[in-house]
Amino acid sequence: MDRTEPQEPAATSDDPAPEPGPGEPVSTPEGVGGKRRRPWVRRVRLTALALVLLLIVPVLAVETALRINYMGDPAEGTYSRDRDAMWLGHAWVDGRKKDADVTALARRLADTGIRDLYVHSGPLEHDGTLPKSAYPRARWFIDSVHRELPGVRVQAFLGDVLANGGPDGLRLDDAATRAEVVRSAGQVLDTGYDGVHLDLEPLHSDDPDYLPLLDDLRALTRAEDARLSVAAHQIDPLPNLHSVAGLFADHPKWWSQEFFGQVARRVDQIAVMSYDTARPLESTYGGYVAQQTSLALEVTPPTTHLLMGLPFYYESDFSHWGHAETVAAAVRGARLGLSRTDPDRELFGLAPYIDFAATDTNWKEYREGWVR
16 A cells, blocks of 8 residues: 655745744755655765766767768778688588589679688587598589689688687697697698688687697698688777776687787788677677778788678677678678778678578678679
8 A cells, every 4th residue: 555644734925934943853955745865865876877877978989989980981992802702601511512502602602702612611629630520522512612613712611619718628728739720720631622711719819829820820721832711809999908808708709909910910811700799780880890890901911811701690689680780781891991991902802601591681782782
């Protein structure tokens, strides 16, 4: 049942307010019905307001900055350089795909400028080894692509989950494991692959064991006249964000720009996984890709082929809002970043991820926005 306190009749101009008697407290205008508001209530409310502002204001500032970064028009000429790549699923090398599928793939890729296919051929075992049973039809697929799509390279997409202090996963700090990764790379090159595409996640910025591994892999691929490419984490959108995020998360998703550059100097191709950004709007996602493109171009040497990933799939969760992370926004964002930073860069392209989740809309937006 609701209960209300009885209220005294309101004073009129003819009824002067009574003087307090001896020992009676003096009434104050604070509170409702003459009640004094407790001081701690006010302090709690002010603290809560301050916390809300501390959370909301920076977010609004970042989203506004990204929206502004998406404004303007890309420069003329910032279209396909015929140097794109695409990630492919495991079905191409495990026996599920047939000749008719390769023919359909060739029709889909015709005139797109896609020149490298990263076909999933792992994963690596946690000790760095790779069973040959993981890719029994690799030779068939490689030969089929070379026949149907002359000039297109097929790279073995190898990866694993990193332990990073946990009990399970591949340990980069183990020299024997790194040696096995290099041996596995040589194994797939002997099968006929044109290169090795490495994707180890989550890879922390400034990992002291990753760069030596890349040096060893680069020596191998150069000796075999093959390509070495890597999938790269996003770059700090704010200075040292990976360090700050590391205080709250075990695996911050960003690399420092310096570390990105160190990786880029050790490989032939570096493909930024520029999706799963948690951006809620198409305009802010596009602005984010524009920023990532500029940051990557600034530290990628002109002799290394830089690729920006495209989300050829649809999900909707906190890390990836499907209505926002569209191919059209990613393409436009990449063109804006290219326009502002290095519009004449030749070794630049886009990389759709991934073939089995792609829709006709994904392909349409990629072609209309980039392929000319």
